[in-house]
Amino acid sequence: MRVRVKAFARFREILGSDIPIEVPDGATMAAVLVALRDRAGGESDAIFDEGGALRAHVILMRNGKRVKRDDSDALADGDEVALFPPVAGG
Amino acid sequence: MIGITRDVIDAGVMIEAAKRPGMGALVTFCGVVRDDGGIERMELEVYEEIAVRELETIRDEAIRKYPIESVDIVHRVGTLFVGETILLIVVGAGHRKEAFAASEYIIDRLKQTVPIWKKEFGRDGQERWVPGEPGDRTSSPPPG
Numbered sequence: 001m002r003v004r005v006k007a008f009a010r011f012r013e014i015l016g017s018d019i020p021i022e023v024p025d026g027a028t029m030a031a032v033l034v035a036l037r038d039r040a041g042g043e044s045d046a047i048f049d050e051g052g053a054l055r056a057h058v059i060l061m062r063n064g065k066r067v068k069r070d071d072s073d074a075l076a077d078g079d080e081v082a083l084f085p086p087v088a089g090g
Numbered sequence: 091m092i093g094i095t096r097d098v099i100d101a102g103v104m105i106e107a108a109k110r111p112g113m114g115a116l117v118t119f120c121g122v123v124r125d126d127g128g129i130e131r132m133e134l135e136v137y138e139e140i141a142v143r144e145l146e147t148i149r150d151e152a153i154r155k156y157p158i159e160s161v162d163i164v165h166r167v168g169t170l171f172v173g174e175t176i177l178l179i180v181v182g183a184g185h186r187k188e189a190f191a192a193s194e195y196i197i198d199r200l201k202q203t204v205p206i207w208k209k210e211f212g213r214d215g216q217e218r219w220v221p222g223e224p225g226d227r228t229s230s231p232p233p234g
Contacts, residue, residue: 008137009207010219059228064140082137086222089206090121090177090197
């Protein structure tokens, strides 16, 4: 199945703005994060720590709702995942 | 009116449109691109669906919390130069005190929860993402 990842600000510069990611049926957020870390390559340390976990300030959403990075729910085909740094509008 | 725009924000038009007979006070907050150590322009980026939803939530919170009649918020994105309006908040109320209090509440919440980011471009060619507010509270639940 395929999920779409939207990344913003510094993370968009590293990953791209709208990224289709193929994951096996039943995959959870962890599989998406592994794929994103690979995609970020040498710039992954802006998003992930040395152990491969998302840095504490990174905000993660699934279908418009904030989720925890260790969310164990299975993703569904067509889900939209969003990844962004702390907001700075106004 | 709640919205994200890529066009110039006309404060006069927004204020006139917000007026109702019961209002004795309209307080506006206008955020502007500041020349902060040689800044020439900013590029603002938005997660639009979520930003509109968060702005609507802030409007509803302000109307519940303060005795005010109306809240309008328009935030601009795209490329903005020094002196251009980034956002305009218009709060209409019977009296000024609650309108001032509500407008401060709205801008403080907006800076915490609305997914918008700014990149500054200096006249010297330097680029820099403006750091976000610590303790960001975009949507819920809190991060785990």
